[in-house]
Amino acid sequence: MMYVRALPTTDVNRNTxxxxxxxxxxxxxxxxxxxxxxxxxxxxxxxxxxxxIVHLAHFAVTYHLFHWKKGTPFGDDQGIYNRLTWWEQIDxxxxxxxxxxxxxxxxxxLYLIASHTTDYQNPMLLLNTLSxxxxxxAKFPHMHKVRIFGINADx
Amino acid sequence: MITIPYLTAVSTYFxxxxxxxxxxxxxxxxxxxxxxSTNNLQGYAPICLAHEDFYIRRLYHRIQDCFNRPISxxxxxxxxxxxxxxxxxxxxxxxxxxxxxxxxxxSYNYLGFGSFDEYCTPxxxxxxxxxxASTCSSRVDAGTTSVHAELEECVAKYVGKPAAxxxxxxxxxxxxIIPVLIGKGGLIISDSLNHTSxxxxxxGSGATxxxxxxxxxxxxxxxxKEQIAEGQPRTHRPWKKIIVVVEGIYSMEGxxxxxxxxxxxxxxxxxxxxxxxxxxxxxxxxxxxxxxELLGVDTADVDIMMGTFTKSFGSCGGYxxxxxxxxxxxxxxxxxxxxxxxxxxxxxQQIISAIKVILGEDGSNRGxxxxxxxxxxxxxxxxxxxxxxxxxxxxNDSPVMPIMLYNPxxxxxxxxxxxxxxxxxxxxxxxxxxxxxxRARICISASHSRExxxxxxxxxxxxxxxxxxxxxxxxxxxxxxEKDRMKLD
Numbered sequence: 001m002m003y004v005r006a007l008p009t010t011d012v013n014r015n016t017x018x019x020x021x022x023x024x025x026x027x028x029x030x031x032x033x034x035x036x037x038x039x040x041x042x043x044x045x046x047x048x049x050x051x052x053i054v055h056l057a058h059f060a061v062t063y064h065l066f067h068w069k070k071g072t073p074f075g076d077d078q079g080i081y082n083r084l085t086w087w088e089q090i091d092x093x094x095x096x097x098x099x100x101x102x103x104x105x106x107x108x109x110l111y112l113i114a115s116h117t118t119d120y121q122n123p124m125l126l127l128n129t130l131s132x133x134x135x136x137x138a139k140f141p142h143m144h145k146v147r148i149f150g151i152n153a154d155x
Numbered sequence: 156m157i158t159i160p161y162l163t164a165v166s167t168y169f170x171x172x173x174x175x176x177x178x179x180x181x182x183x184x185x186x187x188x189x190x191x192s193t194n195n196l197q198g199y200a201p202i203c204l205a206h207e208d209f210y211i212r213r214l215y216h217r218i219q220d221c222f223n224r225p226i227s228x229x230x231x232x233x234x235x236x237x238x239x240x241x242x243x244x245x246x247x248x249x250x251x252x253x254x255x256x257x258x259x260x261x262s263y264n265y266l267g268f269g270s271f272d273e274y275c276t277p278x279x280x281x282x283x284x285x286x287x288a289s290t291c292s293s294r295v296d297a298g299t300t301s302v303h304a305e306l307e308e309c310v311a312k313y314v315g316k317p318a319a320x321x322x323x324x325x326x327x328x329x330x331x332i333i334p335v336l337i338g339k340g341g342l343i344i345s346d347s348l349n350h351t352s353x354x355x356x357x358x359g360s361g362a363t364x365x366x367x368x369x370x371x372x373x374x375x376x377x378x379x380k381e382q383i384a385e386g387q388p389r390t391h392r393p394w395k396k397i398i399v400v401v402e403g404i405y406s407m408e409g410x411x412x413x414x415x416x417x418x419x420x421x422x423x424x425x426x427x428x429x430x431x432x433x434x435x436x437x438x439x440x441x442x443x444x445x446x447x448e449l450l451g452v453d454t455a456d457v458d459i460m461m462g463t464f465t466k467s468f469g470s471c472g473g474y475x476x477x478x479x480x481x482x483x484x485x486x487x488x489x490x491x492x493x494x495x496x497x498x499x500x501x502x503x504q505q506i507i508s509a510i511k512v513i514l515g516e517d518g519s520n521r522g523x524x525x526x527x528x529x530x531x532x533x534x535x536x537x538x539x540x541x542x543x544x545x546x547x548x549x550x551n552d553s554p555v556m557p558i559m560l561y562n563p564x565x566x567x568x569x570x571x572x573x574x575x576x577x578x579x580x581x582x583x584x585x586x587x588x589x590x591x592x593x594r595a596r597i598c599i600s601a602s603h604s605r606e607x608x609x610x611x612x613x614x615x616x617x618x619x620x621x622x623x624x625x626x627x628x629x630x631x632x633x634x635x636x637e638k639d640r641m642k643l644d
Contacts, residue, residue: 002161006591008369010347012354018590023164030165031172073209074586076351078358082204 013081015072016090019099028106032058048117052124055114059107059131066103067138068152083154087138088145095141107135157548157592159561160626167561167591174563178213210586214563219245221570221582227254230262231270232602236579257574258611260597261581265438265554266525267602268469268509274517275469275508279501286500294486298497306503307474313510314436314462315444315454316476318483322491323498325433325463326352328473331491333400333429334360336459340395342382344426346370346412348405353431357400363388369408372416375399379424397426398459403435403446407588407596409549409556411439414446418456427458437467438554443513443526449552464502468509472498529554529601532608536599539612544625548594557583557594558615558624565622566593572618578611 004022011017018024032054040050071082072089081089091097111132118124137143147153182205215222220239228235235254241247262269282302292298303321311319322328333356337343341362345353348369357364365382368374379397386393399421401412414430421428432445440448445462447454454460459481463473475485486492513522533554540547546559560566563584570582584593599608619625 003158004161004164006157006159006164008157008347008589010366010368010374012347012366014586014589018168018585021164021589021591022159023161023591024168026161027165027168027172031169069206071204071206073206074211075203075207076586079207 011092013072013077013089013092014074015081016086019090025102032106032110046117048114048119048124051110051114051117052128055107055110055128056131058110059135062107063135063138070152070154084145085152093144095144100139104136104139107132157559158546159559159591163561163626164591167563170563171585171590174214178209181213182209214585216246217244218567218570220248221567224579225250229270230259230264232259232264232267232600232604232607233257234259234262234579236574255574255577257577257579258607258614259579260599260611261579262600263434263466263598264469264600264602265434265467265529265598266443266469266509266513267600268467268505268512269600270469270602272469272509272512274512274519274521275505278508279505282504283501288501289499290497292496293494294492294497300500300503302500302503302507303497306498306507309507309510310474311476313444313514314460314474314476315447316460316478318479318481319474319476320482320485320489320492321472321474321498321503322489323472323495324491325465325471325473327491327495328461328463328475329353329431330356330359331495332461332475332485332489333357333398335485335489336360336429337362337396337398340387340392342394342397343400344375344378344382344397345400346402346405348408349400349402350406350431350433353400353402369405370410370413372413372420375417376420376424379420379426383424397424398429399426400429400431403430403432403462404439404553404555406434406555407557407583407594409553409596411435411449411550411553412446414450414452414457418452422456428456429459429461430457432460432462433473434466434555436462437509437513438529439552441526443467443522464506468506470502470505470509472502472506525601529599532601532603533599535605536597536608536612539608540615541627542630543612543616543619544627544629545615545619546624546626554599555596556599557596558619559626560593560595560622560624561591563593565624566595568622569595569618569624572621573614576614576617578614580615 006021009017009020011020036050036054039053040047043050066087067085070085071079091099111128114128115125220241225237226234227237233256236257237254238251239248240251241249268275286300286302290298290300294303307319307321310321311317322331329352333353337360339361343357343360343362343364344367345357345364346369347366365378367378383394385391399417401417404411418428436445437443439446442448447457458477460476461473464470511517513526515522530552534551537547537549537551537556540556540558548557548559549555560569560582566582566584570580573580580595580597582595588594
């Protein structure tokens with residue numbers, strides 16, 4: 001039985017503090033892997049198509065959760081994070097931490113796997129490239145609290 | 156320091172992900188169904204934003220029957236829990252008139268003053284007849300009686316400080332006093348696991364807040380050094396004052412604060428120490444004087460000592476004890492003293508009588524017996540739980556022991572299984588605790604007898620087997636050890 005030690009963190013934001021405990025990265029990667037297996041068994045498609053589907057679904061889900069939804073899912077903190085997306089709240093706003101680097105790397109690695117297994121063929125390549133471009137640009141340190149053209153800004 | 160099996164951590168994240176995904180799906184389908192129906196807001200803004208109560212609607216309501224259970228008797232070692240039922244899958248709960256007698260492992264009844272006491276209750280009833288239930292006024296208008304004055308002297312003497320001020324509510328003591336002590340331009344450094352009342356008070360004061368790693372004096376020193384060197388944000392002027400806020404016993408962990416090291420760090424950097432002894436006053440230390448007595452810290456080194464009377468004294472309200480100047484200043488400035496109704500006189504009498512019993516001034520040694528019994532009970536219970544293989548947090552001598560559950564599904568399973576066997580436990584999950592670390596918090600009382608504790612252990616062991624929370628290997632029983640020894644001979 002493998003045990004890990006968990007030190008309590010200094011992050012007071014309950015919405016993002018769970019990401020600092022051990023086991024999150026492994027769970028994330030395992031969810032992606034098992035969803036690839038699931039997609040392959042449901043749609044009966046080639047492994048490359050399955051990776052493309054996983055990559056695009058990952059883009060849709062994580063873009064919505066990390067960069068679109070603002071605030072926290074509970075009311076205890078009295079709305080002090082209501083203007084910040086989850087990506088801007090994580091690690092208390094500090095840029096270029098280990099968690100942020102890991103989360104930026106995952107869509108890139110997925111993109112490489114998806115493009116490689118589909119042999120860089122065209123309709124999939126265009127969609128994959130667009131999604132990884134949007135994902136990585138949204139995570140740049142310069143994009144902290146930036147709302148382009150007022151999209152997703154507050155009233 | 157919590158030790159989690161790795162598989163449990165991964166499965167807990169996965170469970171929360173699944174619950175979150177289902178909650179979102181239900182929200183989306185609700186959105187689609189309500190697209191056609193009109194809302195009856197009539198131009199007013201909605202009270203809460205759609206996402207703000209997501210956690211309450213989709214996760215908390217599902218297991219609502221494990222929380223907020225109403226009781227219909229005094230919070231003694233055995234309590235009557237009212238039964239409830241639900242017809243719409245826990246969205247609303249209806250009370251019945253039936254109640255079950257359960258072993259009470261959830262009340263903060265550390266010294267057993269939570270029910271009829273032969274010394275305290277007659278005096279409280281006397282006081283009720285003479286002074287009536289409420290003073291109907293704030294302290295400065297007409298709400299100070301002789302009992303209030305006696306109470307403040309009594310508390311100051313008990314805690315070991317020159318003077319004290321008493322307010323009617325424990326939570327309000329923190330949230331009303333901290334803004335009076337420090338304002339904009341000051342720095343509050345608080346432990347990362349401090350109670351919500353301290354967080355509210357700190358946020359309401361307008362001072363800058365920094366957090367240090369739980370119970371780690373080395374990190375506190377690093378934070379102090381950094382902050383003193385940097386000064387106020389943007390202007391970099393020196394801070395007007397620095398207050399370090401710690402608690403005596405942390406109620407969610409059962410850990411005792413490392414007070415001597417923290418006090419020496421604060422003295423080195425000239426920061427004030429604010430000690431919140433809500434759970435530790437009356438429960439630890441040889442004469443129940445709290446964490447200062449237990450760890451041998453001189454009370455003159457702790458600048459502001461705060462505590463509540465709701466845990467060990469069986470009453471309501473809170474106090475702040477400090478130097479005469481500090482208390483004089485608070486009496487002129489604190490809104491809880493100037494505007495809030497004073498603590499009701501019978502409750503004040505209960506506190507005075509409880510303190511007299513603890514110190515032995517009522518002529519018997521019941522106080523010393525109670526203190527010895529809670530220490531014995533706490534240590535026995537903790538040792539037995541650890542032998543059975545549960546992960547129990549907290550230090551020895553602390554009457555609070557959380558048992559780790561981790562997975563969200565184990566929270567209602569453990570609670571309901573215990574209730575079925577007539578043991579009432581309190582379970583806590585996210586967001587009161589970190590996401591991964593849901594737990595069942597057991598509070599031992601001096602009024603629990605040895606049979607009560609053994610029954611509780613049996614029930615908890617059975618519930619623990621069913622829910623799979625014995626994360627550590629159980630210690631081998633003594634009979635097997637003797638058998639092995641005989642085999643070797």
